Amino acid sequence: MFALKPRRTETMQTRDGVSLVADIWEPDGDGPFPVLLMRQAYGRKIGTSLCYAPPEWYASHGYIVIMQDVRGRGDSGGEFVLFEYEATDGADTIAWAASLPRSNGHVGMFGFSFQGSNQLLAAGEKPAALKAVAPAMIGWQLDQDWAYENGAFPMRANLGWATQLAAETARLQGDYEAQQALFAASRGMSFNGRQPTVPAHEALLAKYSHYTRWRETPPGDAYWDKISPASRLTEIAELAPAVLLIGGWYDSHLPGTLEAYRALSPHMPTRLIVGPWSHFPWDRNIGDVDVGEAAITDIDQQQIAFFDQYLKAAPIPDANPVRLFDMGACCWQDFPTLSAGKVPSYPAGTGRSAIDTRDGILSASTAPTAPSESLTLDPWRPSGPCGGSFGFPGGPVDRARTDARSDVLTFTTLPLEFDQLLAGTITGCFEIESEYAGFDLYACVSRIDQNGKVHPLAEGYALTAPGQTSLPLRGTCVTLKAGERLRLSLSLSCFPVFPINPGTGASPITATLDQQQVTTVHFKCGSGTYLLLPWIKQER
Structure with missing residues (x-):
């Protein structure tokens, strides 16, 4: 560990002459040292305080640490236009950081949310000094996984x-x-x-x-490509920095984090860590559940090991690239890949699955003669979130009362006969009939413990229309214990997380209160309606 020199403040100029201000912490040693950079939209004084150890901690491990105000924030000049200057300003900052006295010319970046996505935008400019990035909880294609969700x-x-x-x-x-x-x-x-x-x-x-x-x-407008890391995949792949992606099972940006891993991992060294967290904090208590000491964040230590490997050429033991927190066993599990085989489960009931939570069954076999299940949205009392990624508080909050509403369909498995691991993303496929031109569909997969508590695991939401529709849900990793059950819940709203769909085919964004109407749809239970679950085979 290094003693530190006094913090100092410096200003640099971007290519178009805008002044960007940064605080710098340096080890008190001979050097040279690699640089760790975070570019902040909330003012550099907030530094790393929400999720990471302070800048001094990172500097004491032998790094020059820079906290910079992005354009138009803090003391930096220029106008803040969301994400539009982060690529070029980021590249200019990386070149400046690499040229600092006592820098060894190697730069790494870290930070979450805005501070995560801007790393990949900068990488798309191919700055030669950028050797490693650690984006956490990010948007990848912003019109699909940040500004909109499935439309x-x-x-x-x-x-x-x-x-x-x-x-x-x-x-x-x-x-x-x-x-x-x-x-x-x-x-x-x-x-x-x-x-x-x-x-x-x-x-x-x-x-x-x-x-x-x-x-x-x-969604689909050219504007989104301008501000999305996904549009720069070719350039990021040509630069090929090492990448450490960090996500949370209950983080709103989990789809973007997972998609970034899928896109980047074929082209460069890429590791993924997903904890049991919401956007922040990263700790053991999430929702109503204490998931144990192993969930307390060690991301600081993980990042130092990662940056030591790629900025200092320090050896590191070989490990599987995917590290997921198992919310059932309350421990970390390592996997060689994020992919898993998907096994279908079919919902069926007697037609009363929205009235009686005992009626709807989720099973491995289809029931071709099962009646359709009806679901109604009353805009006067729309169903809302409960825990999960959309609720406040988020995480595993008991949604039994929400599931008991008559505007929520539920389908539940029989108690499991033995422990089973569910790890990966989930997809719902639904065959829907309705006289209404359009509607929204919300799906939630939950774990029902032996005390009857219903804890959300993965959710999805989409603009939908009659016919066959596919709804991607978020991912999860959970060992379900013998005696526990899995439940699929469906509704036509999640207000006010999303606006009410008026049912007319008009956009919910522009719809007014007087245009909202009662909407009814019918789920055809059979081979066209099923849930694809990523079960992992285990030795028994």
């Missing part, structure tokens, strides 16, 4: 984050009245206006944030 607009998350960013932009521009109004809006978020996606502070969001642009730019 649906995550209203609550998008509005909440935009309000936070807008308040800081207003503060930096000296509009303290707007900052106060945005702060107040964030503490009492309302979705009760005539158009729920248009809040009372809409004008301030339009002035100071990206919200209206994200809401009004549909």
